[in-house]
Amino acid sequence: MIGVEPEEAASMKAAIAAGHPVALDQVGLFADGVAVREVGIETFRLCRELLDDIVTVTADEICAAIKDIFDDTRAIAEPAGALALAGLRKQVEQGVAPSGALVAINSGANVNF
Numbered sequence: 001m002i003g004v005e006p007e008e009a010a011s012m013k014a015a016i017a018a019g020h021p022v023a024l025d026q027v028g029l030f031a032d033g034v035a036v037r038e039v040g041i042e043t044f045r046l047c048r049e050l051l052d053d054i055v056t057v058t059a060d061e062i063c064a065a066i067k068d069i070f071d072d073t074r075a076i077a078e079p080a081g082a083l084a085l086a087g088l089r090k091q092v093e094q095g096v097a098p099s100g101a102l103v104a105i106n107s108g109a110n111v112n113f
Helices: 011-018 041-050 059-073 079-093
Strands: 002-006 053-057
Touching (some): 002 011, 002 079, 011 041, 053 059, 053 079, 059 079
């Protein structure tokens, strides 16, 4: 299982690297649904135990995923919802995705124009 965070709000990646939750100095708000300055203790414990890796993606990669979702389904995903697809695409493009079926969970319904 691979976690995905925006590069500008990678608090879980920083916490796992440090071995404990850390507070980021600032977070970007493009994907505001996942703009977490400091991860919670229980969430950190679960992610440290269950995740195989964490991928970070840029705002441009998130935008590309939103466009792909729209092109394929005519649904508009919020940036935080498109995060998983952005991460999956990055893994595939880098050739590090596992073989077999790949699943990206698109969640969220908080689109504001």
